[in-house]
Amino acid sequence: MSKKTSEHLHALIHSLTPHEKRYFKIYATRHVMEKNNVHIVVFDAVDQQEKYDEPAILKQFKGEKFIKRFAVTKSRLYELILKSLHAYHASSSVDAELKKMLHMAEILYKKTLYRQCDKLLKKAKKLALVHDKHTTLLEIRLWEKRILEKDNYSGQDDQAIKDILEEDLHTIELIKNYYTFWNLKSRFFLPLYKGGKVRNLEEKEKFNKILKDPHLQDEDMALTVEAKYLYHHIYSAHNFSTGDYEKSYQHMILNLRLIEDNFILFKEEPNTYFSILSNVIYIGNLLKKHQEILDHFEKLNKFVERLDQKDNVDLQMRVFSILKSLELTIHGQKGEYNRALEILPEVEGGLKKFDTKLSPLRKADFLFNIATVYFGLEQYSDSLKNVNKILNETRIDENEDLFSFSKFMSLVLHYELGHLELVVYQSESTYRYLKKRNRVFKTEQALIRFFKRLHQYDPNAVEPFRELKEELCKLIEEPLEKAPFEYFDFISWCDSKILNRPFGDLVREKHGVTLSRDQGA
Numbered sequence: 268m269s270k271k272t273s274e275h276l277h278a279l280i281h282s283l284t285p286h287e288k289r290y291f292k293i294y295a296t297r298h299v300m301e302k303n304n305v306h307i308v309v310f311d312a313v314d315q316q317e318k319y320d321e322p323a324i325l326k327q328f329k330g331e332k333f334i335k336r337f338a339v340t341k342s343r344l345y346e347l348i349l350k351s352l353h354a355y356h357a358s359s360s361v362d363a364e365l366k367k368m369l370h371m372a373e374i375l376y377k378k379t380l381y382r383q384c385d386k387l388l389k390k391a392k393k394l395a396l397v398h399d400k401h402t403t404l405l406e407i408r409l410w411e412k413r414i415l416e417k418d419n420y421s422g423q424d425d426q427a428i429k430d431i432l433e434e435d436l437h438t439i440e441l442i443k444n445y446y447t448f449w450n451l452k453s454r455f456f457l458p459l460y461k462g463g464k465v466r467n468l469e470e471k472e473k474f475n476k477i478l479k480d481p482h483l484q485d486e487d488m489a490l491t492v493e494a495k496y497l498y499h500h501i502y503s504a505h506n507f508s509t510g511d512y513e514k515s516y517q518h519m520i521l522n523l524r525l526i527e528d529n530f531i532l533f534k535e536e537p538n539t540y541f542s543i544l545s546n547v548i549y550i551g552n553l554l555k556k557h558q559e560i561l562d563h564f565e566k567l568n569k570f571v572e573r574l575d576q577k578d579n580v581d582l583q584m585r586v587f588s589i590l591k592s593l594e595l596t597i598h599g600q601k602g603e604y605n606r607a608l609e610i611l612p613e614v615e616g617g618l619k620k621f622d623t624k625l626s627p628l629r630k631a632d633f634l635f636n637i638a639t640v641y642f643g644l645e646q647y648s649d650s651l652k653n654v655n656k657i658l659n660e661t662r663i664d665e666n667e668d669l670f671s672f673s674k675f676m677s678l679v680l681h682y683e684l685g686h687l688e689l690v691v692y693q694s695e696s697t698y699r700y701l702k703k704r705n706r707v708f709k710t711e712q713a714l715i716r717f718f719k720r721l722h723q724y725d726p727n728a729v730e731p732f733r734e735l736k737e738e739l740c741k742l743i744e745e746p747l748e749k750a751p752f753e754y755f756d757f758i759s760w761c762d763s764k765i766l767n768r769p770f771g772d773l774v775r776e777k778h779g780v781t782l783s784r785d786q787g788a
Contacts, residue, residue, distance in 0.1 A: 276345050277319035280310060282580065283348075287355055288314070294351035305333045306344045360535050361398045365391055369403070372410055385414055399491060399532055401442045408435060444490040447482055448497040455501050463668035464508045464750040466706050471509055471747070478505060492529045496522055496539075507550065510746030516550045523547055537574055538585055544570065545589045552597050553753070555778070560597075584624050587617040592629070595636040600756075602774030604643035611637065631661040631669050638676060639755065642683075643771045651680045666704065671711065672754040674700065678718050679760065687722055694718035710751040713738045729765045736761035 283291065295306050312324050325334060333340045358364050368391040375384035388410055395404045412431070415423060455477050458470075465471050478501075482488045489495040503518035526533050526540050533539050544567045551560045571590065576583045591614050598607035618625070618633060634653045641650035657663070657673040664670065674697045681689045698715050701707050717735045724731050739758050742748040751757070756774055763770040775781075 273321060273341060274319050276341055277313055277316065279345065279348055280313050283352075284577075284580070287352065290355045291348055291351040294354060295347055298350075299347070305331075305340060306347055309333075309340060309344055310348075361394065361400065362403070362535075365395055365400060365403045368394075369406055369410070376410065376413065381414055381417060384410070388414075397531070399493065401438050401445075401491075404438050405435070405442075408438075441490055444482075444488075445494045445497075448489060448494045448501075451477060451480055451482060452497045452501050455504060459504065459508055461664070462666055462706060464510075465747055466708055466750075467747065470706075474505055474508070478502075492525065492532055496525055499525070503546075510749040512550055512553050512749070516547070516554060516556075519543060519547045519550060537570075537582065540570065541567070541585065541589060545593050548593060549596065552600060557779075580624070584621045587621060588625060588629050588633075591617060592632055592636065595633070595640065599636055599639040599643065600774075601778040601780050602643060602771050603780060604640050604771055607636075607640040608644065611640070627661045627663045628667065628669065631657045631663045631667075631673070634661070635669060635673060635676070635754070642676075642680070643774065645769070645771075647680050647683045651677065651684070654680060665700070666706070668750060669754070671701070671704070672751060675711070675714055676755055678714075679755070682718075682721070687726070690718060691722050694721075708748060708751050709745070710739065710742050710748050710757075713742065714757065732761040732764040736765065 291310065292307055295304055295310075299306055308328070309324070312327060313319065316323070325337065328334050356363060357367050368387060372384050372387045372391065375381075375387060388407055392404065392407050392411075394400075395407060408431070420428070455474065458473070462470075465474065477483075483498065483501065486495060486498055489498045499518040499522040503515045503522065506512070506515035506518065522543050526543060530540075544563055548560050548563050548567065551563065567590070571586055574582060574586065576586060591610065594610055595607055595614065598604070598610075614633060614637070618630065634657050638650045638653035638657075641647070641653065654673050654677050657669070658677065674693070678690055678693055678697065681687075681693060694715060698719065701711055701715060713735065717731060721731060736758055739761065743752055743758065756770075756777075759773040759777060760770055762768070762773050766773075
């Protein structure tokens, strides 16, 4: 077993819930007939290690026979854990239940208990049809065909055989249709994930070519609920990436209704419903649909309360990352900085708990939101610490929009802290970065021009801020220039200098937020 595989064993053991660990030990005791069960001994040793340390294990069990063939022991332990998990989760989902039923049908068939096999296949077929499990339906029909062949097609006629073909071809067409939409969605999202939002007309045209596909001309081209979901998913992402938030919101609402009307198909994928609800809230906030946001937040919180997160670490992580990120973002965008500050201990606890499971981009997103909160509270040093972590520690792709706007946030913070020499130096560095990047928002160009010449003015001068504001107010009206203003309200920052008023007050006024005396900022 290689070093990488050994790390896989460690990762697998540490991914188990307490219930799964307990079940493994019961399973191992029943299935491995040894007086001193080596697998349980090694399992416990690896489980106690925060980081995998094989030399320590070899030293701990020096002299034991299994150490001579430790690679084999680890390999067998890994397989045994997977077998125990398979047994533990045998009926945990519709897919798992159908696989189990198919396996039992195979056993009955091989024992020539054909009538019992046929009865079980009918039960499995009914379950698969209810849940749109089309690929499994094809497997079920293979066994049905074997039973027909075994009886030399007794009781069948030519039309019945033709009907079987029609049924198979229809199912294959549904599968093909879903895979086509999945492929279109993936072709669309791949460049979005790599490069962020559309930045110019040339990039927009590349996405428009995908949208010209015949399957994307009408929702009726999507033949299943899942394919229809992908249809609206593509259009909501396209409109969001090109700055048409209202159309994006409309497609998200259609997907939300689609899921709620067909909840049985999404019941085992809570992440899908959870994600669409959170996206609806995020876009709704940008569009200032405040009452709708409250309704959707209530729906989201009720949904989270019903989720069984106890043994599902992945779900716990997703609930934390989406819900807390959403709360921080919305509080920050509305200027409710003290309310955001109240949940920071919970956020920091979650970041520590899920450290290795969160993607670098998700961590960076949290750090940026935290930096925004501290900025609004005028705690600039704390804000800068979080921005520096994004730029120096998270290792996110430098092509990410978040990386670019972290650089601009750094410039804003150094200005607020009076580090004017650093502003000059970093503006040159940021200029070189943008030049190398070759994908630049007009807003980024305006900001870099502003920071590069800022040192030429008196520290208290408001004229450069007036000029920047005038330019930004024109740019924000362009659909492809909306993205930069999602990260930071540069216009309110300009106003805070022009009017000599706190940034937070201006942000709250813009969003119609009134704070009670005890709330503060």
